[in-house]
Amino acid sequence: MTRTAPETPPFLGPLLDPASPEPNGLRAPDGGPAGRRYDVYRNNVTIGLMQALKSGFPVLAQVLDDRFADLARAFVRTHPPDSPILQRYGAALPGFLETWAPARGAPWLADLARLELALRESYHAADAPPLPPEVLANVPPDRLMTAHLQLAPSLRLVRSRWPVLSLWTDIRDGRAPTARAPGEAVLILRPDYDPAPHRLAPGGATLLLALSAGQPLGPAHAAAVAAAPQFDLSALLTQLLTGKGLTGLTFD
């Protein structure tokens, strides 16, 4: 027995393909072919999804200006959403940007899109009561390094070989972006409902990755210091507490 692929409904085939003729069996009121009437659906689908991308990637749309429509049109026709929850749409856009010929001269655009995706994920992430700073302050120094710190569901980390947060900030504020500075690691914290990106000092990303992998603070700190000898643990812990990036503290 061979299993035949599910039939594509005739209405659907040309929906994302402007070069295809309208499907058969569609009528204008006089019984004639639907013509432009089918194009209304075609336009609604493409423009609706393009608009969803534009609201999901506002800074990318700002820097690409008119070319964003070209990018979005090409993306929606090849990558329609896999869910009706459009707040998740565009996870494949950074990868698509890496192969999109017009972006070849600006390879940092893909990481800019990754930063915007991470900000959007943070915005919709679950709420969780933050760890009160005094809980951490009251841990005896000899036990601190055995503590497991839980990161907030809204915390995100974006690492880039480009100065992605500087680029994002410049574009948002209307300055000409320059990609010359060294790469940046970005920590996204959501103290209330608005995610805020912060540039991480060297070693910070290493510590956060170790914590999120379940390591206690001691080994995580050692890894961070190995990556960046000047790593300042208390500065990062203060930043996390202030930005409500920690939600719990446990011991083995």
Add this chain to the structure above:
Amino acid sequence: MSTAGPIPRDRLPPAPGVGFKARHFAAIMDDPGPVEWLEIHAENYMGDGGRPLSQLSTLADRFPISVHGVGLSIGGEGPLDPGHLDRLSRLMGWLAPASFSEHLAWSTHEGAYFGDLLPLPYTQATLDRVAAHIDVVQDRLGRRMLLENPSSYLAFAESDRSETEFLTDLVARTGCGLLLDINNVFISATNLGLDPRAYIDAVPTGAVGEIHLAGHDEDHDDSGRPLLIDSHNRPVADPVWALYDHALARFGPVPTLIEWDTDVPDWPVLAAEAARAARALGQQAAA
């Protein structure tokens, strides 16, 4: 229109509501004016947390909420997406809204979502399929749902019955109610050369649990005939208000939503549209 006591939040009042937009949150909480209930798109509140769910929770403490789905694809060929039904069921569970509605349309196929409400032919086969999908939704949610009539730009050669016959049969078979979108009736009737009043007169009384009003754009087809586009980007057109009066005369006062989803105006503009609906409802109640 405001009532002295707390508003019952388990049903929509026969009064104006609006489609909720986050930018209007402060204005609504400060003074909702003629607006007595709110509608949200289910899919916009299926995240895990953050401001959208917090705002919705705050609004639901004060206003009856209508949950309006755009992603179930009830008119689709395949079975309903169980994951999406789960998400919807979760939202309906914690929110306990006054109403749930979806569309006589499809929007997904084989897991891909098209972000638009796409049409289906009206035949016995599609009637059986849509009725089965409505049964699944009503069983899963444990409540009656409302089904919204679409805006049509074309007709299917294979359709062998009218949209109102199709909807009437669905109501009889599934026990669902109808969300009558008056703007969609006007658009479809204009685009397909039908009489919009005759459409309204063919909708079963007693089934209409909600009315939608919205603005539309005007275009033309290849032959120069009017082609109205359901754009939700401007005030409700005068002929749609007139058709609304005709519908109220048939159905009595019905919860009425002003939809404005693109080029969303400042709150006073939207509140003025709701006030116009309130006057029409008031005249109907007094008649």
